[in-house]
Amino acid sequence: xxxxxxxxxxxxxxxxxxxxxxxxxxxxxxxxxxxxxxxxxxxxxxxxxxxxxxxxxxxxxxxxxxxxxxxxxxxxxxxxxxxxxxxxxxxxxxxxxxxxxxxxxxxxxxxxxxxxxxxxxxxxxxxxxxxxxxxxxxxxxxxxxxxxxxxxxxxxxxxxxxxxxxxxxxxxxxxxxxxxxxxxxxxxxxxxxxxxxxxxxxxxxxxxxxxxxxxxxxxxxxxxxxxxxxxxxxxxxxxxxxxxxxxxxxxxxxxxxxxxxxxxxxxxxxxxxxxxxxxxxxxxxxxxxxxxxxxxxxxxxxxxxxxxxxxxxxxxxxxxxxxxxxxxxxxxxxxxxxxxxxxxxxxxxxxxxxxxxxxxxxxxxxxxxxxxxxxxxxxxxxxxxxxxxxxxxxxxxxxxxxxxxxxxxxxxxxxxxxxxxxxxxxxxxxxxxxxxxxxxxxxxxxxxxxxxxxxxxxxxxxxxxxxxxxxxxxxxxxxxxxxxxxxxxxxxxxxxxxxxxxxxxxxxxxxxxxxxxxxxxxxxxxxxxxxxxxxxxxxxx
Amino acid sequence: xxxxxxxxxxxxxxxxxxxxxxxxxxxxxxxxxxxxxxxxxxxxxxxxxxxxxxxxxxxxxxxxxxxxxxxxxxxxxxxxxxxxxxxxxxxxxxxxxxxxxxxxxxxxxxxxxxxxxxxxxxxxxxxxxxxxxxxxxxxxxxxxxxxxxxxxxxxxxxxxxxxxxxxxxxxxxxxxxxxxxxxxxx
Numbered sequence: 001x002x003x004x005x006x007x008x009x010x011x012x013x014x015x016x017x018x019x020x021x022x023x024x025x026x027x028x029x030x031x032x033x034x035x036x037x038x039x040x041x042x043x044x045x046x047x048x049x050x051x052x053x054x055x056x057x058x059x060x061x062x063x064x065x066x067x068x069x070x071x072x073x074x075x076x077x078x079x080x081x082x083x084x085x086x087x088x089x090x091x092x093x094x095x096x097x098x099x100x101x102x103x104x105x106x107x108x109x110x111x112x113x114x115x116x117x118x119x120x121x122x123x124x125x126x127x128x129x130x131x132x133x134x135x136x137x138x139x140x141x142x143x144x145x146x147x148x149x150x151x152x153x154x155x156x157x158x159x160x161x162x163x164x165x166x167x168x169x170x171x172x173x174x175x176x177x178x179x180x181x182x183x184x185x186x187x188x189x190x191x192x193x194x195x196x197x198x199x200x201x202x203x204x205x206x207x208x209x210x211x212x213x214x215x216x217x218x219x220x221x222x223x224x225x226x227x228x229x230x231x232x233x234x235x236x237x238x239x240x241x242x243x244x245x246x247x248x249x250x251x252x253x254x255x256x257x258x259x260x261x262x263x264x265x266x267x268x269x270x271x272x273x274x275x276x277x278x279x280x281x282x283x284x285x286x287x288x289x290x291x292x293x294x295x296x297x298x299x300x301x302x303x304x305x306x307x308x309x310x311x312x313x314x315x316x317x318x319x320x321x322x323x324x325x326x327x328x329x330x331x332x333x334x335x336x337x338x339x340x341x342x343x344x345x346x347x348x349x350x351x352x353x354x355x356x357x358x359x360x361x362x363x364x365x366x367x368x369x370x371x372x373x374x375x376x377x378x379x380x381x382x383x384x385x386x387x388x389x390x391x392x393x394x395x396x397x398x399x400x401x402x403x404x405x406x407x408x409x410x411x412x413x414x415x416x417x418x419x420x421x422x423x424x425x426x427x428x429x430x431x432x433x434x435x436x437x438x439x440x441x442x443x444x445x446x447x448x449x450x451x452x453x454x455x456x457x458x459x460x461x462x463x464x465x466x467x468x469x470x471x472x473x474x475x476x477x478x479x480x481x482x483x484x485x486x487x488x489x490x491x492x493x494x495x496x497x498x499x500x501x502x503x504x505x506x507x508x509x510x511x512x513x514x515x516x517x518x519x520x521x522x523x524x525x526x527x528x529x530x531x532x533x534x535x536x537x538x539x540x541x
Numbered sequence: 542x543x544x545x546x547x548x549x550x551x552x553x554x555x556x557x558x559x560x561x562x563x564x565x566x567x568x569x570x571x572x573x574x575x576x577x578x579x580x581x582x583x584x585x586x587x588x589x590x591x592x593x594x595x596x597x598x599x600x601x602x603x604x605x606x607x608x609x610x611x612x613x614x615x616x617x618x619x620x621x622x623x624x625x626x627x628x629x630x631x632x633x634x635x636x637x638x639x640x641x642x643x644x645x646x647x648x649x650x651x652x653x654x655x656x657x658x659x660x661x662x663x664x665x666x667x668x669x670x671x672x673x674x675x676x677x678x679x680x681x682x683x684x685x686x687x688x689x690x691x692x693x694x695x696x697x698x699x700x701x702x703x704x705x706x707x708x709x710x711x712x713x714x715x716x717x718x719x720x721x722x723x724x725x726x727x
Contacts, residue, residue, distance in 0.1 A: 101658070101662075104662065105666075108663070108666035109666070111666065111670065112666060112673055115578065115582070115670045115677070118677050159665075163669075
């Protein structure tokens with residue numbers, strides 16, 4: 001037994017063997033029923049030997065067994081050998097982007113986890129483009145281990161918290177928890193989705209019939225659910241403990257869990273059956289938070305509050321420090337106070353105002369030499385002398401100061417600037433303020449909250465949402481045509497982009513190119529979209 | 542008959558000696574390997590520091606003494622040898638770097654310079670890796686020490702001259718400093 005930092009438990013691969021035999025049994029009974037039915041329907045053999053039953057035909061019995069073993073083998077091989085990739089593809093996960101600040105940090109943290117475990121096993125990491133908060137670890141029979149983490153979680157955790165979460169997942173992989181769960185999921189879990197489809201089909205055509213395929217899938221699904229029996233809740237406690245042992249920071253792990261417990265954790269999976277691979281159960285249920293014989297038996301995750309309690313007792317702390325930290329975190333966001341109002345002299349030498357700092361940021365004629373006056377101060381001075389306006393201007397310069405991109409703005413025909421926004425690279429027009437973004441970057445921009453949403457954008461977003469909602473409703477009632485405004489042409493391929501809503505839940509209009517996978521946001525549209533999702537703004541009608 | 546029993550006992554003892562010796566060699570090599578891992582990370586830190594200093598220098602002209610402290614600590618660490626001396630010098634360097642990071646917080650302009658942020662992230666990651674590989678190394682050393690000191694093994698270890706490995710000890714000042722995360726004790 002090689003010596004490693006964490007005491008790896010005894011290999012539990014025998015359970016994978018059990019899965020195989022369950023499959024063999026299942027195929028055997030299916031084949032058995034099939035052949036038996038055949039014997040009843042065509043009594044040719046009966047005339048010869050005087051028996052209806054299969055066990056009077058040793059040859060047939062051997063054939064059935066052989067076919068069952070082979071079928072189960074094929075099934076097992078196909079679903080278990082490349083399972084990591086299958087699961088990750090179904091979640092739409094992608095490798096971390098080396099140009100992206102946050103993703104670079106993720107990569108570094110994974111490297112650190114390798115160091116702390118003594119480089120026992122290579123672990124890949126991938127990013128799931130979802131706003132929900134969850135992390136998942138998978139490993140297949142080829143030994144390919146991957147930790148997937150959602151953009152949402154990645155953008156919200158601090159570095160120590162991220163380390164704790166990844167260490168937790170790495171323990172699952174090193175202790176072979178994952179390989180069992182992944183194999184189980186790929187063997188049985190994926191059938192839940194198929195089963196639902198078959199049920200839908202049956203309802204429409206001729207009522208609910210008991211099709212043999214239906215029966216097979218139903219059994220597989222039930223078996224998959226029964227696999228929870230194998231998976232002890234204890235292992236989550238163990239993984240938490242191992243994570244603390246690696247990072248020596250129980251508070252960070254507790255904070256991460258506390259954070260997970262108060263937010264949306266569904267990873268948006270198609271079928272069920274993947275929940276046992278996640279850090280916190282995506283489906284919140286009452287059973288999950290209870291403890292009893294049955295609950296312990298059937299659920300995959302222990303109560304999250306109990307996990308937090310254990311972690312906090314390691315740090316000799318209580319729950320109040322988490323609440324305090326949470327309050328402090330929200331406090332910093334609101335700290336950008338808006339009580340100062342500004343009056344400015346516009347290019348026509350007229351005093352304009354009052355403006356809030358948020359509104360100032362969007363004034364196109366504001367320059368360092370503009371005369372300004374605050375609402376309660378009497379002195380008039382240049383804009384550059386006011387520290388707040390100075391910062392605003394500096395930020396504007398920083399934004400402009402980027403490398404030129406090879407693409408041109410579809411509206412102004414000027415080269416776009418490559419800038420860093422929310423720690424990732426986007427192309428922005430210096431003149432009209434529109435931005436061109438690759439589709440796969442949108443979720444991570446939306447998930448991150450570095451840029452503070454100003455009052456101006458908030459009210460604008462509210463107005464736009466209301467307007468768009470009204471438009472949609474009218475179109476539904478009247479069935480009028482799509483308003484065909486002048487299209488924007490994709491800067492890359494030159495084809496017209498289609499104007500659409502980001503989604504029906506977030507009615508912000510954007511322009512998409514169906515060929516290049518690029519999206520054009522007019523000025524403020526990106527900020528509005530972020531603001532709408534972050535603050536859960538709804539249209540008021 | 543008795544001769545066979547004697548031979549049997551002799552073979553048993555011999556195989557026990559071989560087994561213990563081999564396992565001790567295994568643990569010793571693990572410890573050496575872990576030390577090499579720390580070395581790799583320390584080297585990476587030494588490589589990163591000149592870049593960091595040269596990038597930051599332009600922005601922090603008034604903080605020359607802090608930058609010089611980092612540079613001299615690096616030079617000291619480069620020239621040291623042996624686990625204990627190395628650990629002491631490297632802890633000096635860690636402290637000098639922490640001082641630099643703290644001062645950098647006072648220069649918000651640095652936050653918008655991408656190369657500085659990248660280097661800072663790299664250095665932070667390397668710092669963590671050093672801490673983690675030290676932790677891993679010390680765990681292995683503890684393991685080796687236990688193996689050498691427990692009863693029957695200490696005979697073999699004494700016989701073949703297995704020395705105790707040294708801990709990569711945490712710096713003295715670390716224990717005096719308050720913990721980074723202050724927690725309320727109930």
